[in-house]
Amino acid sequence: MKSDAMKSECARPAAPAAAPRAFIRVYVWEAPVRLFHWANVACLLTLGATGYLIGSPPAFLTSGDASSGYWFGTVRFVHFLAAYLFVAVMMLRLYWAFAGNKYARWRNFLPLTRQQARDAVQVAKVELLQVSNESLEPMGHNVVAYFTYAGTFLLALFSIVSGFALYAATSQSWFPHLFIRIIPWFGSEYTLRAWHHAALWLFALFVLIHVYLCIYEDYVDGRGAISSMIGGWKFVPRDVAASPQAQGLSGGGRRRRSRAATGGQQPPTAP
Amino acid sequence: MPALLESPVVPTIYEQMQSRGVNRRDFLKFCAWMSAYLGLQESGIAQIARAIETRRRLPVVWMHFQECTCCSESFLRSSHPIVADILLDKLSLDYTETLQAAAGQQAEEVLQDTIKRYRGEYVMLVEGSIPIGADGAYCVVGGKSAIDSVREVAAGAKAIIAWGNCACAGCVQSANPNPTQAMPVKAIIKDKPIIHVQGCPPIAEVMAGVLVHLLTFDRLPQLDALGRPKVFYSARVHDTCYRRPNFDAGLFVETFDDANAKKGYCLYKMGCRGPTTYNACGSLKWNNGTSFPIQSGHPCLGCSEAGFWDNGPFYRRLTNVPGFGIESTADRLGVTALGATAVALAAHAAVTRVRKRDTIGEQPGENAEAAEASRPTPPDGPANPEI
Numbered sequence: 228m229k230s231d232a233m234k235s236e237c238a239r240p241a242a243p244a245a246a247p248r249a250f251i252r253v254y255v256w257e258a259p260v261r262l263f264h265w266a267n268v269a270c271l272l273t274l275g276a277t278g279y280l281i282g283s284p285p286a287f288l289t290s291g292d293a294s295s296g297y298w299f300g301t302v303r304f305v306h307f308l309a310a311y312l313f314v315a316v317m318m319l320r321l322y323w324a325f326a327g328n329k330y331a332r333w334r335n336f337l338p339l340t341r342q343q344a345r346d347a348v349q350v351a352k353v354e355l356l357q358v359s360n361e362s363l364e365p366m367g368h369n370v371v372a373y374f375t376y377a378g379t380f381l382l383a384l385f386s387i388v389s390g391f392a393l394y395a396a397t398s399q400s401w402f403p404h405l406f407i408r409i410i411p412w413f414g415s416e417y418t419l420r421a422w423h424h425a426a427l428w429l430f431a432l433f434v435l436i437h438v439y440l441c442i443y444e445d446y447v448d449g450r451g452a453i454s455s456m457i458g459g460w461k462f463v464p465r466d467v468a469a470s471p472q473a474q475g476l477s478g479g480g481r482r483r484r485s486r487a488a489t490g491g492q493q494p495p496t497a498p
Numbered sequence: 499m500p501a502l503l504e505s506p507v508v509p510t511i512y513e514q515m516q517s518r519g520v521n522r523r524d525f526l527k528f529c530a531w532m533s534a535y536l537g538l539q540e541s542g543i544a545q546i547a548r549a550i551e552t553r554r555r556l557p558v559v560w561m562h563f564q565e566c567t568c569c570s571e572s573f574l575r576s577s578h579p580i581v582a583d584i585l586l587d588k589l590s591l592d593y594t595e596t597l598q599a600a601a602g603q604q605a606e607e608v609l610q611d612t613i614k615r616y617r618g619e620y621v622m623l624v625e626g627s628i629p630i631g632a633d634g635a636y637c638v639v640g641g642k643s644a645i646d647s648v649r650e651v652a653a654g655a656k657a658i659i660a661w662g663n664c665a666c667a668g669c670v671q672s673a674n675p676n677p678t679q680a681m682p683v684k685a686i687i688k689d690k691p692i693i694h695v696q697g698c699p700p701i702a703e704v705m706a707g708v709l710v711h712l713l714t715f716d717r718l719p720q721l722d723a724l725g726r727p728k729v730f731y732s733a734r735v736h737d738t739c740y741r742r743p744n745f746d747a748g749l750f751v752e753t754f755d756d757a758n759a760k761k762g763y764c765l766y767k768m769g770c771r772g773p774t775t776y777n778a779c780g781s782l783k784w785n786n787g788t789s790f791p792i793q794s795g796h797p798c799l800g801c802s803e804a805g806f807w808d809n810g811p812f813y814r815r816l817t818n819v820p821g822f823g824i825e826s827t828a829d830r831l832g833v834t835a836l837g838a839t840a841v842a843l844a845a846h847a848a849v850t851r852v853r854k855r856d857t858i859g860e861q862p863g864e865n866a867e868a869a870e871a872s873r874p875t876p877p878d879g880p881a882n883p884e885i
């Protein structure tokens with residue numbers, strides 16, 4: 228069945244016979260998802276950098292008097308400004324988890340089905356342990372990535388809640404005061420602040436691994452993973468996209484990724 | 499309460515003051531001070547004066563448990579001489595281990611007598627934490643464990659004032675590993691209003707202010723989410739700190755003996771807990787408004803916050819992360835974790851290179867030049883005849 232698909236592919240005049248595997252361009256990431264992604268990057272970098280400075284201010288100035296500067300106040304101001312933006316960005320994504328396409332839906336992020344568990348095991352086998360080549364090739368993210376993003380979302384939620392709880396003392400606005408109830412749960416404001424600080428390092432870990440895996444996926448799978456977050460387009464083997472086995476919340480199907488699988492399709496000779 | 503307070507037998511507080519030689523002028527000054535501490539408007543002075551002129555006494559039982567008595571000491575150093583004298587000595591204190599003349603059997607009788615006679619009217623003041631380990635054996639007064647006495651006395655109390663960090667949050671006794679399982683009052687008594695007067699010790703004027711408030715208005719002062727009187731605890735030390743402009747300007751003391759310390763820059767990097775500590779030190783100060791730790795060049799330890807002993811080291815911004823050994827701050831752990839992850843990722847990349855070498859890189863039929871070469875020529879001549 229797979230080779231049938233391949234054959235019909237090869238017969239198309241537009242796709243010259245030399246290509247053994249045809250990829251189609253699919254629009255996966257809609258504009259709000261991409262906007263969220265890059266705004267999130269900007270917020271995280273800003274919050275991380277200013278947060279780090281708040282935690283460990285360098286000795287920029289060693290003389291002068293207080294009336295001549297305000298850099299630390301500015302750093303804090305930028306942190307709080309980015310914090311409000313961060314909330315807006317997260318709300319956008321939350322909304323899109325209900326309004327967006329299949330690949331952006333909230334369902335993907337929650338481990339709800341047995342299939343997701345099986346897929347997660349498969350992803351671990353293929354990408355982490357590398358004992359299998361049966362790549363799942365989903366249209367959206369793979370299940371493990373979705374779950375990781377859910378975790379990161381919780382981390383963001385924690386940063387927001389703890390951050391605004393800390394911020395409430397300096398604010399007259401109602402919004403930060405929504406969160407002050409959590410302070411006693413952590414013992415004291417100081418401990419909460421220490422946790423808020425620790426979240427910075429969890430984000431840093433996430434970013435490191437995330438960027439590595441994007442490069443990995445782009446390189447190993449060659450489906451344009453990185454550029455997909457810019458234009459929204461991914462490349463999917465036509466047989467995978469069309470496969471009746473294409474299933475799972477995030478679309479796609481299974482494909483053996485090996486020389487044998489592709490090598491079997493020798494370029495037909497020119498008519 | 500009114501029944502007792504209006505009893506003609508006992509002289510009013512003002513009458514007691516007069517008999518001790520306090521003149522009208524000093525009395526009004528005292529009322530003005532108190533209303534200023536309490537943040538009342540001008541009419542508040544008259545309210546306080548009236549209350550003290552007409553009210554008789556506020557029966558008070560002052561219980562001492564696991565403590566160092568620094569709350570009592572602080573109170574005795576209250577800036578206005580008649581505050582301690584009148585509020586403590588004359589007006590109240592039917593029972594207090596530290597100051598009472600009675601001892602032993604006699605003292606216990608006074609306590610029993612007071613809690614029976616003024617049932618539902620007296621205020622219980624608690625100084626010190628209550629150890630619940632070993633059935634309360636770690637703190638026993640007059641043959642009764644602290645847990646039992648606090649329960650017994652609280653049962654008939656109108657309200658409870660928890661003095662200081664011990665009674666509010668357990669202070670040093672409850673610091674990790676808390677060998678006696680020291681508890682704050684609120685962990686034991688759940689059914690009475692508790693005013694938490696935080697600090698190690700609390701500021702004397704704050705203590706007096708809370709008592710005067712109870713006396714004047716006959717109800718609890720407004721409390722925040724942690725049960726602390728808002729008037730004294732709604733601002734952080736950081737918000738009233740006179741070094742704050744240095745904080746905003748990024749001017750920090752780097753070591754205790756540097757030039758910046760001499761110039762009075764902000765003590766943030768020396769571990770100052772002012773930004774997370776709610777107290778009135780910056781505005782009321784200590785010892786008759788003389789100074790407070792930061793003014794003396796010492797970072798705030800956060801002594802009015804729960805668990806401050808476990809958030810050490812005091813002279814470092816970031817606390818040690820428990821369970822990871824000494825000198826392990828979140829930053830150190832974070833950088834270590836990042837480094838370890840980077841190594842792991844590099845290893846993963848190397849493994850990928852080896853195990854997936856057959857599938858990454860150019861595959862058969864993917865050569866771009868070959869694809870161009872095999873582009874089929876349209877049957878009717880070249881695609882672009884003009885060239």
Ligand code: HEM
Nearest residue numbers: 274275278279281282310386387390391393394420424427
């Ligand atoms: C990705 C998210 C965030 C990161 C990585 C981050 C990081 C940090 C760090 C490292 C600190 C220094 C803490 C310390 O050492 O004591 C800090 C402080 C702080 N952050 Fe965040 N933060 C984030 C989000 C937020 C948000 C959403 C808010 C909400 C307003 C917020 C409010 C604060 C406040 C109020 C402080 C204390 C600043 C001060 O009082 O001087 N943060 N943050």
Ligand code: SF4
Nearest residue numbers: 739742764765770772
């Ligand atoms: S010395 Fe402490 S309380 Fe004062 S401004 Fe600096 S950090 Fe805040």
